[in-house]
Amino acid sequence: MGLLDAVRSPEDLKKMRPADMEKLCGEIREFLIDTISRTGGHLASNLGVVELTVALHAIFNAPEDKIIWDVGHQSYVHKILTGRKDLFGNLRVSNGLSGFPKGSESDYDAFNTGHASTSISAAYGYSVARDLRKQKHKVVAVIGDGSMTGGLAYEAINNAGRAKTDLLVILNDNQMSISENVGAISRYLNEIRTEPAYIYAKEDVSNFISRIPLIGVGLKNFIEWTKGGLKHMLVPGSMFEELGFNYIGPIDGHNLRQMLGVLRKAKQMSGPVLLHIYTRKGRGYEQAEEAPKHFHGVDSFHVDTGEPVMTKLRDTYSDVFGKAMARLAGSDQSLVAVSAAMTDGVGLGEMAASHPDRVFDVGIAEGHAVTFSAGMAKGGMKPVVAVYSSFLQRAYDQILHDVCLQNLHVIFAIDRAGVVGADGETHQGLYDIAFLSHIPNMTILAPSSKREMSSMLEFALAHDGPVALRYPKGSASVSQRNDRPIRLGVSELVSRGNGIAFVALGPMVDVAIEATQMLRKRGLDPAVINARFVKPLDSEMISGLEGFQSVFTLEDHCAIGGFGSLVLCALDAAGIKPKYFHAFAFPDKFVPQGSRDGIFKENGLDAQSIAKKVLEITGIAPNKTKELEAAQEGG
Numbered sequence: 001m002g003l004l005d006a007v008r009s010p011e012d013l014k015k016m017r018p019a020d021m022e023k024l025c026g027e028i029r030e031f032l033i034d035t036i037s038r039t040g041g042h043l044a045s046n047l048g049v050v051e052l053t054v055a056l057h058a059i060f061n062a063p064e065d066k067i068i069w070d071v072g073h074q075s076y077v078h079k080i081l082t083g084r085k086d087l088f089g090n091l092r093v094s095n096g097l098s099g100f101p102k103g104s105e106s107d108y109d110a111f112n113t114g115h116a117s118t119s120i121s122a123a124y125g126y127s128v129a130r131d132l133r134k135q136k137h138k139v140v141a142v143i144g145d146g147s148m149t150g151g152l153a154y155e156a157i158n159n160a161g162r163a164k165t166d167l168l169v170i171l172n173d174n175q176m177s178i179s180e181n182v183g184a185i186s187r188y189l190n191e192i193r194t195e196p197a198y199i200y201a202k203e204d205v206s207n208f209i210s211r212i213p214l215i216g217v218g219l220k221n222f223i224e225w226t227k228g229g230l231k232h233m234l235v236p237g238s239m240f241e242e243l244g245f246n247y248i249g250p251i252d253g254h255n256l257r258q259m260l261g262v263l264r265k266a267k268q269m270s271g272p273v274l275l276h277i278y279t280r281k282g283r284g285y286e287q288a289e290e291a292p293k294h295f296h297g298v299d300s301f302h303v304d305t306g307e308p309v310m311t312k313l314r315d316t317y318s319d320v321f322g323k324a325m326a327r328l329a330g331s332d333q334s335l336v337a338v339s340a341a342m343t344d345g346v347g348l349g350e351m352a353a354s355h356p357d358r359v360f361d362v363g364i365a366e367g368h369a370v371t372f373s374a375g376m377a378k379g380g381m382k383p384v385v386a387v388y389s390s391f392l393q394r395a396y397d398q399i400l401h402d403v404c405l406q407n408l409h410v411i412f413a414i415d416r417a418g419v420v421g422a423d424g425e426t427h428q429g430l431y432d433i434a435f436l437s438h439i440p441n442m443t444i445l446a447p448s449s450k451r452e453m454s455s456m457l458e459f460a461l462a463h464d465g466p467v468a469l470r471y472p473k474g475s476a477s478v479s480q481r482n483d484r485p486i487r488l489g490v491s492e493l494v495s496r497g498n499g500i501a502f503v504a505l506g507p508m509v510d511v512a513i514e515a516t517q518m519l520r521k522r523g524l525d526p527a528v529i530n531a532r533f534v535k536p537l538d539s540e541m542i543s544g545l546e547g548f549q550s551v552f553t554l555e556d557h558c559a560i561g562g563f564g565s566l567v568l569c570a571l572d573a574a575g576i577k578p579k580y581f582h583a584f585a586f587p588d589k590f591v592p593q594g595s596r597d598g599i600f601k602e603n604g605l606d607a608q609s610i611a612k613k614v615l616e617i618t619g620i621a622p623n624k625t626k627e628l629e630a631a632q633e634g635g
């Protein structure tokens with residue numbers, strides 16, 4: 001029986017000697033590599049924080065003390081040490097262990113996270129609440145240098161440093177977010193990292209000097225004055241000191257004994273403290289150390305080689321987008337691309353290699369990415385902001401005021417629109433239509449296939465004004481049917497029908513076709529329309545729906561404010577009132593983690609569920625739909 005099997009809570013950890021804790025760190029790494037190789041998940045980031053997490057739980061008293069993990073990719077070790085090791089076989093599956101901190105899962109998860117740069121704000125809020133309630137517990141925020149490229153982190157540091165409340169911020173400096181870190185802050189941290197380790201116990205020295213008879217206080221003041229002049233030349237972390245934090249570091253985050261000592265000291269210090277540690281992402285697994293970007297988030301893989309168990313058979317929408325961008329950049333010198341620390345994740349690697357001067361990674365700063373792009377558009381360029389749907393939420397104000405209000409030609413390539421699956425609530429891209437469609441001047445498209453993806457990108461680059469192109473995670477449909485050119489606000493009639501019309505958006509077109517095939521075996525003859533555009537809607541298509549008794553919309557988006565609501569409003573404006581109308585979309589709740597197929601089925605958005613619902617709405621009782629199930633199986 002290993003040491004890890006004996007750790008059921010942080011209390012067990014506190015009984016260990018440092019030598020045993022070092023052995024435990026090795027066992028945790030073995031467990032992570034073995035488990036994630038089978039389940040998939042975030043590997044490199046967790047391998048990099050093993051010693052840090054062990055030291056934190058050895059010195060602090062969670063859950064009374066609050067530990068807040070920025071983003072939360074690196075919280076697996078924390079979960080292992082807080083009684084959830086045996087749940088890792090169900091990591092990131094439906095009703096299983098979340099890949100992020102989640103308060104409903106454990107009291108040890110002090111704050112739900114999933115997006116970057118939030119931890120210091122949340123921790124400062126916790127600290128103020130503690131002080132107002134006369135409580136004594138400690139509050140710790142753990143933030144990576146990648147998240148420190150986000151402006152929210154500095155808003156929090158500026159506020160917390162001024163307030164002087166007790167708060168420990170641990171800056172985990174591993175030189176990586178998902179793509180390599182960029183910008184002046186990253187360069188500043190690199191410069192600090194090259195300095196000799198510089199730790200000084202300021203309070204101890206000040207107290208000692210103050211007690212020297214006659215000259216103590218004056219000498220202390222003189223040293224403080226002198227230090228102020230020398231600090232900028234000699235002391236790492238002076239920027240944080242100027243913002244009101246006591247700076248400690250940089251410290252080797254893989255030296256467990258040193259980490260234990262420094263955390264013990266930091267715990268006793270008053271006021272805001274910033275502990276700067278440096279770690280290596282992927283530590284302890286050679287393949288992850290050599291390719292931390294590749295092992296940031298992985299599917300199941302072979303431990304001996306690091307190669308995935310399943311090979312990709314078809315291009316994803318991200319792949320199609322990336323190839324098209326690289327191709328189009330060769331013929332259009334005004335085309336530029338902007339990424340928020342996700343250059344490879346959104347498919348811009350090929351363009352970055354062939355046109356490095358026209359691909360800009362601005363760090364985890366989505367708001368800046370949008371306004372920066374607006375400035376380039378004003379200057380005569382054609383910027384494409386490539387970003388995940390759930391992260392674009394962070395830039396709403398900039399989209400509205402800086403792009404759309406000026407009607408600037410900025411293209412938003414919205415990756416992971418719709419369900420993402422295993423990353424759960426914080427990453428589902430189910431809200432972009434709702435927060436974009438009401439903004440004047442915005443045009444919104446959704447491709448239903450690989451071919452449409454490329455054609456719509458070309459349309460977006462030629463169109464004058466803001467354009468959002470939303471597309472899902474996963475393989476792109478290879479349908480060859482939709483080869484008609486993309487024209488503003490014009491849909492595509494996929495198949496004619498009578499009585500029932502499916503108006504489907506993006507990847508839901510294939511679902512509508514599949515549901516139609518089932519219903520035709522029951523004597524129904526639905527028409528299928530590929531909407532192509534969310535905004536503007538095809539007015540001729542809307543008028544044409546007057547001849548249908550039943551209209552059903554299909555979308556991979558939330559129902560409230562979604563595509564279906566826009567179609568219904570358009571029908572009402574045109575005076576068209578079908579007997580039956582139903583919007584197939586996600587309900588008004590946060591959608592938890594699970595497989596993409598499973599999530600669609602659970603929410604009644606797979607082809608079989610849709611066909612059954614149509615039969616119910618149009619008058620065929622649910623208990624008479626068993627033939628439909630047989631039809632799906634070819635019976």
